[in-house]
Amino acid sequence: MYAQLVKTDGKGxxxxxxxxxxxxxxxxxxxxxxKIEPKDWMPDGYRKNLIRQISQHAHSELVGQLPESNxxxxxxxxERKAILLAKxxxxxxxxxxxxxxxxxxxxxxxxxxxxxxxxxxxxxxxxNYPTLTWADMGAVGWLVDGAAIMNQVPLQRTxxxxxxxxxxxxxxxxxxxxxxxFHIMMKMANGTxxxxxxAQDALNRFWYPSLMMFGPxxxxxxxxxxxxxxxxxxxxxxxxxxxFVDQTVPQAEYLGLTVPDKDLRWNxxxxxxxxxxPDWDEFYAVLAGNGPCNxxxxxxxxxxxxxxxxxREGLLANAAKRRAKQGEAA
Amino acid sequence: xSESDLSKAELPxxxxxxxxxxxxxxxxxxxxxxxxxEMAINNARDVYTRRNEGVSIWAVESSRIAxxxxxxxxxxxxPANSKVYRHPSFxxxxxxxxxx
Ligand SMILES: [Fe+2]
Ligand SMILES: [Fe+2]
Numbered sequence: 001m002y003a004q005l006v007k008t009d010g011k012g013x014x015x016x017x018x019x020x021x022x023x024x025x026x027x028x029x030x031x032x033x034x035k036i037e038p039k040d041w042m043p044d045g046y047r048k049n050l051i052r053q054i055s056q057h058a059h060s061e062l063v064g065q066l067p068e069s070n071x072x073x074x075x076x077x078x079e080r081k082a083i084l085l086a087k088x089x090x091x092x093x094x095x096x097x098x099x100x101x102x103x104x105x106x107x108x109x110x111x112x113x114x115x116x117x118x119x120x121x122x123x124x125x126x127x128n129y130p131t132l133t134w135a136d137m138g139a140v141g142w143l144v145d146g147a148a149i150m151n152q153v154p155l156q157r158t159x160x161x162x163x164x165x166x167x168x169x170x171x172x173x174x175x176x177x178x179x180x181x182f183h184i185m186m187k188m189a190n191g192t193x194x195x196x197x198x199a200q201d202a203l204n205r206f207w208y209p210s211l212m213m214f215g216p217x218x219x220x221x222x223x224x225x226x227x228x229x230x231x232x233x234x235x236x237x238x239x240x241x242x243x244f245v246d247q248t249v250p251q252a253e254y255l256g257l258t259v260p261d262k263d264l265r266w267n268x269x270x271x272x273x274x275x276x277x278p279d280w281d282e283f284y285a286v287l288a289g290n291g292p293c294n295x296x297x298x299x300x301x302x303x304x305x306x307x308x309x310x311x312r313e314g315l316l317a318n319a320a321k322r323r324a325k326q327g328e329a330a
Numbered sequence: 331x332s333e334s335d336l337s338k339a340e341l342p343x344x345x346x347x348x349x350x351x352x353x354x355x356x357x358x359x360x361x362x363x364x365x366x367x368e369m370a371i372n373n374a375r376d377v378y379t380r381r382n383e384g385v386s387i388w389a390v391e392s393s394r395i396a397x398x399x400x401x402x403x404x405x406x407x408x409p410a411n412s413k414v415y416r417h418p419s420f421x422x423x424x425x426x427x428x429x430x
Binding site: 109319322 | 340343366380
């Protein structure tokens with residue numbers, strides 16, 4: 001999940017009879033699966049919550065480029081390099097689709113960047129882990145994009161029109177990301193002993209951080225209950241995590257790799273795997289800024305923004321000059 | 331880490347329309363920021379047509395778009411409800427009359 005911890009302002013879901021007439025009509029529209037569009041009336045909490053969620057999601061796409069761009073110049077073949085470049089470019093696109101969706105709610109692009117740069121707005125904890133070997137490019141595509149897909153597919157049905165449409169575009173592109181990652185893993189796992197060791201090592205390091213992507217258990221959370229009533233969250237974090245484990249364990253077996261969980265076992269009764277939860281203390285530490293790469297990631301974004309300042313200014317000056325020359329009628 | 335200066339002008343927002351195939355209308359696909367029309371078209375190419383999604387792009391500055399508001403919905407669209415005779419299915423024509 002790219003928006004792992006989104007708090008609502010409310011104290012849970014309001015019962016229908018405590019709602020104002022406007023709120024009741026709004027909730028009815030959502031219950032009827034009607035999309036809410038930018039100019040429609042919406043409760044303040046819905047707007048605020050969506051801005052938080054979509055901008056966290058957008059920031060994750062943007063920062064998510066960094067661990068992979070680390071390997072573009074060192075990809076093992078020209079083809080892998082071109083593929084990785086295209087994948088990272090897609091993630092930039094995903095960030096842009098989502099920023100646009102958030103902007104329809106009344107926050108500006110620069111305000112969102114400012115919130116990211118100042119640390120006020122979060123991004124997914126997963127991107128604060130380093131990518132140490134080429135096998136990590138496989139593990140990231142397979143596991144991280146795999147977990148993202150798990151989360152994003154249901155969000156195509158989210159109640160806010162611009163968000164849902166952005167998710168449709170994103171989901172169309174994600175499957176390429178996961179498959180290219182799995183393909184790298186296949187090559188490595190079937191390669192030399194050293195390559196197979198790298199693949200296993202990448203799985204070992206990315207397994208639990210990937211499980212953390214879905215966020216802590218939220219089955220009793222008032223925030224999640226409200227988000228689910230508004231259909232800006234469709235499944236609980238635990239549901240999605242379970243689905244991810246059930247899908248991924250057989251894939252690891254296919255690769256001949258071992259999921260780093262001694263207690264992992266199949267439960268015939270539930271028809272799903274029993275697995276070990278990730279270390280949630282580590283999760284909160286990473287989210288608070290103390291993961292292995294937090295400082296480096298944020299600094300890279302801030303530098304990119306600041307270093308582009310003179311260029312943006314030049315573009316605007318040039319556009320103004322051209323407008324003046326042509327007259328406003330152009 | 332320096333906070334960005336929010337008093338600085340932001341690149342304007344543009345709405346992007348793409349013609350998916352020859353013979354189809356341009357369709358709204360999303361928006362983006364650009365300093366001018368040329369940059370808007372170039373950015374739209376990168377953001378919205380990475381997989382051959384289009385054969386033509388329109389870019390319109392968002393501030394130039396006039397839009398109806400949700401509260402206008404009734405005066406604008408309700409009058410059409412009572413004019414069902416605008417649809418061909420309103421008229422019962424016997425099969426013997428041939429295709430029509
Ligand atoms: Fe993405
Ligand atoms: Fe992706």
